[in-house]
Each structure stands twice: as C-alpha cells, then as structure tokens.
Amino acid sequence: MKVLSRVHRTFIDLPLRTKLVLVFAFTMFMVAFVNIYMHLSINNFVGTIDKVYASNVSLNQLMVALDDVQENMFRYLNTKSTAALNDYYLSEQSYSEQIMSLNDQPTDSEMKLMEKNIRNISGQYLQLADSAVAAKRGRDVEQYRSIYREASKYYGYLDTYINELNNARFKTNADSYNTLRASLGYMQTFSTVILLVAITGNMFVLMLLSSTITKPLTKLAHQVEQVGKGDFDIDFISVESRDEIGVLADAFNQMTDSLREHVDQIKTRMAEESRLKETQLRMESSLKESQLIFLQSQINPHFLYNTLNAGAQLAMMEGAEKTTLFVENLADFFRYSVKHTGQASSLADEISQVETYLHIINVRFSNEIQYLKRVEGPIERVMMPGVILQPIVENAINHGLRDVKWEKRITLTACEEEDRILVTITDNGKGMTRDEIETVLVAQPVAIEMDGQQHRGTGLKNVIERLRIYYGIHDVFEIKSGGRGRGTAVTIILPKGDMHIV
Numbered sequence: 001m002k003v004l005s006r007v008h009r010t011f012i013d014l015p016l017r018t019k020l021v022l023v024f025a026f027t028m029f030m031v032a033f034v035n036i037y038m039h040l041s042i043n044n045f046v047g048t049i050d051k052v053y054a055s056n057v058s059l060n061q062l063m064v065a066l067d068d069v070q071e072n073m074f075r076y077l078n079t080k081s082t083a084a085l086n087d088y089y090l091s092e093q094s095y096s097e098q099i100m101s102l103n104d105q106p107t108d109s110e111m112k113l114m115e116k117n118i119r120n121i122s123g124q125y126l127q128l129a130d131s132a133v134a135a136k137r138g139r140d141v142e143q144y145r146s147i148y149r150e151a152s153k154y155y156g157y158l159d160t161y162i163n164e165l166n167n168a169r170f171k172t173n174a175d176s177y178n179t180l181r182a183s184l185g186y187m188q189t190f191s192t193v194i195l196l197v198a199i200t201g202n203m204f205v206l207m208l209l210s211s212t213i214t215k216p217l218t219k220l221a222h223q224v225e226q227v228g229k230g231d232f233d234i235d236f237i238s239v240e241s242r243d244e245i246g247v248l249a250d251a252f253n254q255m256t257d258s259l260r261e262h263v264d265q266i267k268t269r270m271a272e273e274s275r276l277k278e279t280q281l282r283m284e285s286s287l288k289e290s291q292l293i294f295l296q297s298q299i300n301p302h303f304l305y306n307t308l309n310a311g312a313q314l315a316m317m318e319g320a321e322k323t324t325l326f327v328e329n330l331a332d333f334f335r336y337s338v339k340h341t342g343q344a345s346s347l348a349d350e351i352s353q354v355e356t357y358l359h360i361i362n363v364r365f366s367n368e369i370q371y372l373k374r375v376e377g378p379i380e381r382v383m384m385p386g387v388i389l390q391p392i393v394e395n396a397i398n399h400g401l402r403d404v405k406w407e408k409r410i411t412l413t414a415c416e417e418e419d420r421i422l423v424t425i426t427d428n429g430k431g432m433t434r435d436e437i438e439t440v441l442v443a444q445p446v447a448i449e450m451d452g453q454q455h456r457g458t459g460l461k462n463v464i465e466r467l468r469i470y471y472g473i474h475d476v477f478e479i480k481s482g483g484r485g486r487g488t489a490v491t492i493i494l495p496k497g498d499m500h501i502v
Contacts (some may be wrong), residue, residue, distance in 0.1 A: 030198040038191050040194060056173060058101065059166040066122075067164065068156050073129050075102055077136050088133060092126060100467075100496050111172070115167045118158060126155035187321055216249055227256060271487040274469055320395050336387075347414060347423070348380035350389045354412060355389050357390050361397060369401060369408045376415040384494055385470045392425050392490050400429025400488050421494040432481040432488050440464075 014022070036294040068091035099122045103115040128151035135144035189259045226234050234256065258350040337350070351373065356370050394409060401408040432440075440460055467476040471494075478491040 026205055030202055032423060033196050034191075034195050037194065041187055041191060043284065055169045056166055058098070059162055062095070062098045063159070063166070065091060065098055066155065069095050069126075069129060070152070073148070073151070076133060077144060080136060085133070088129075092129065095122070109169050111165060114161060114168070118161045118165065121154055121158055121161065125151060125158060128154060137354050160204070176487055192275065193297050220249060220252060223252065223256070227259070233260070278485075326360065329411060333360060343386045344383045344386065345386035346380065347382045347384060347421075350384065350386070351380065351414075353387070354389045354393050357393060358410065365408075369397065369410055370411065372411040374411070374413045376413075379414055379416060379421055382421060382494065385466050388467065388492065389423065389425065389465055391460065392492075395460055396425060396427040396488065396490070400427040400431070404429050416496070419496050421496060422491055423494065424489055426487060426489040426493040428487040430488075431484045431486045432479065433483070437479045439479065441477065467492065 069088065071089035072084060072091050075081070076088050099119050102119040102122075103112045104119050105112075105116070107113055107116070128147055132144045132147040132151055135147055191493060223234055255296050333353065336356070355371070355373075362369055389412070393412075396410060401410075407427070409428045412424070413426070414421065414423045416422075441464070464477045468474060473495065476493050478493060479488065480491070481488040
C-alpha cells in the first residue's frame, strides 16, 4: 500500500504534459499487448488445425505416390521407354520413403495396426513391381505379365487399406477439429475478456487523469464565478497535485484571501465611518434635545440671569434673606444648565448642581425632602458629561417621591469599584415594576401625570443616550427597585479607562 501511495503521489505531482504522455504510452502498450496476444493465439490455433489434418494429407500423398508407382510401372511394361523407367524409379523411391513413416511395431491400436499392414503389403508390392520391371528388361513376357497381375492385386489391397485408414483418420480428426472449434470459442471469449479488461483499464486511467484535471478546473471555474459576483465568502480550493493546476489553484486561493481581507478592511472602515457619523448625528440630536428641554421657554439666558440677579438684590434690600438665597440658587441653576449642556463637567460640579436643585425644590415642598451624600475617595474631580445627575434627581422626585405619605429622602453615593466609578441616586419613594424599568432602559418616553396634566418624560432617555454616546458603550445605566413602595436606585456606571481628572 505504501508503494502504491508513493506511486500515486509521484504521478499526481507530474506536469500535465508528462501525465498525458504516460497515459498515451500506457494505452498504446495495452493495445499492442492485446493484439500480440490475439495474433499468437490465432497462429497457435491454425498450427493445431494443420497438425490435426496432417495425417490425412500424408495418407493422400501416400496414395498419390502409390498411383504413380502403378502408373509408371504400367507405362514401362507397355513401352519399355527409358523415361518411363526413370519415372518408375523416382516414384518407387518416393513411395518407399513415405511408407517408412508408417508404424511397423506391434500395437493394440486399430489404426496403427492398419498402418503396419499397409507397410508390410507395400513392401511385398514393391518387390513384385521390381520383379515385373526386371522381367520386362529380361524380355520374359510371360513372367512380367504374371508378376504384373499379382502386383495389381496388391495395389488394389493397398488402395483399399489406405482409403479405409484415411477415412478412419478423418473421422478421428473431425472429432479433434470439433474439440478445437470449441477451444476456439473459449479462446475468443477469453480474448474478448482480455480486450474488455484492457479497455476498462484504459478508461479507468483516462478517467483518473481527466478527474485530476477537470475536477479542480470545475471547482476553480465555480469559485471564479462566485468571486466575479462579489461573493468572497467561499472555501479554498483543495488540490492534491503540484502540477500546473495545483499552482493555479494555490494562486487563486491566495488572491481570494487577499481580496477578502481587503474587502473586510473596507467594510470595517465604512462601518467605523458610519458609526462615527451616526454617533455625531445622535450627539447633535441629543444636544439639541437638551437645549430644548432647558430652553423650552425660549427666554434669552442673559435676560433671565440679569432678571434673577435683580430680584435677588431687591429681596436683599427688603431684608428677605431666604428669598435672596432662593433667587440666587435659581440663577445658579439656570446658569449651570445652559453653560454645561453638551459640555463636560466634573463630578463635583454635577453634585453641586444637584444640591442647588434640591434647595429650590425644598422651597417649593417646605423642606420635605431629606438629602444625604456620601462620596468615597478622591473622585469628585473626575470629568463626565454635563447635566446628568440633576435630571435623575428630578425624575426621582416627580416619579418616586411625589404624593407619598412617608418621609421623603434622596441619597447620593459615589465610589470606586475595580475599573469603574459608580454614582447612585436612591429614593425611598413609590418604587418601580420590572416592566417600567425595562421601558426606561430601552429609552422609551414615559407618560407621567404632573399637576393634573400628562407630560412625556424625556429626561432619562436623554441622559442614557448622552452617556452611551460619550463613553461609546451600552452598559452605562442601571435601575434597581424592590417593587411598589420600596424605593428606586439609579446607578450611573463611569468607566475609569475613559476618565479625565481636573
């Protein structure tokens, strides 16, 4: 098996020209082998047939020689010519030589026994013929006539015996001939089988060669068609041979791989450009939405600041300290909201904005809302998107603490945890169901009722969207609640890897 595998490996690695020459030579060898075999078989059969009827031919020749002896003896006895005498001696010598091939040994075979009888009678016949010729030459007319008549009797015996032996031989040879004909049929069948085997072998070799050529070419044509249609997600062509087709397949595989990598790079760049463009558009949309939220009254900010400052001065002149503090906080709140919308702020500024907002709200709600703050570590200088925490606190008051009958409390905590900073705003208000949490996290506006009117809550949606755009990740916001009446905790997740310290 190892030898066959090595031969197969060597063959498929040969150049195409060498393969074609070898296959053509193999085909010619098989054709020559079959022709030579059939030629030798036919010649052998013809020789066997010749041998079968050779005995009949020799008996016919013996009969002809006997007739020549009898005829030449008769001519000489009638004419006494030298030519007739010479012909007699020649025919007599030929006949004598031929009867020497006949059997002269005791035997049980009937035909061999007939040969022995013919040989013995032929000897007596030739003696009588020689005596008749000698009497003729001695001019003893009565004697040569008497001897001639006796020789003619022996001639008749010989003619009868030779014909009987010839007929017996012919019958035996006919049986042998029939046997040979049957053998010829077998030989023809065997030759046909050999021819079919040779043809099958040639077809197998040709199919093997054609498959090593056409199969890779078919695959290559299909892959080229797919690549031509723009489909680069195709399997590599596997070709075992190292001939011209194998080299072509390897080159095509390398080309396809290079094109695929190039197309993937282009797609990656296009996707990145598209993502950046989409991010830019979303950022612009979020900024516009933030500006609309905080400037929906379309009041000129400077006019609003100046008006609030004038009100604070008026309250101070009248000795209304609480009113002065309220108006100053309100002015600071609007100033920060307008200034830092769309800009980065420190965590400390964001917390200060929350405290300013809570002071304003507590004036409205008669200090009903308690505020607790706990910041762990030096993280207040960390930069983050502006106007993020205040909308969350506002949402907690409007959705969680409004209309509750127990003590209202807002807790703000900030701490480091591994590779991120967690800022959590917790209220002890109404709490949220799982469906409500899912609605907020998928950034769907929630319909809420405030002061007897329906409002579309877009604050948290805007916060979540801006955080995701700013940090480029999805998991930046988390909401937890124990259920109705058990409060809500909103956590902002700030990646430390993207932090900037001021």
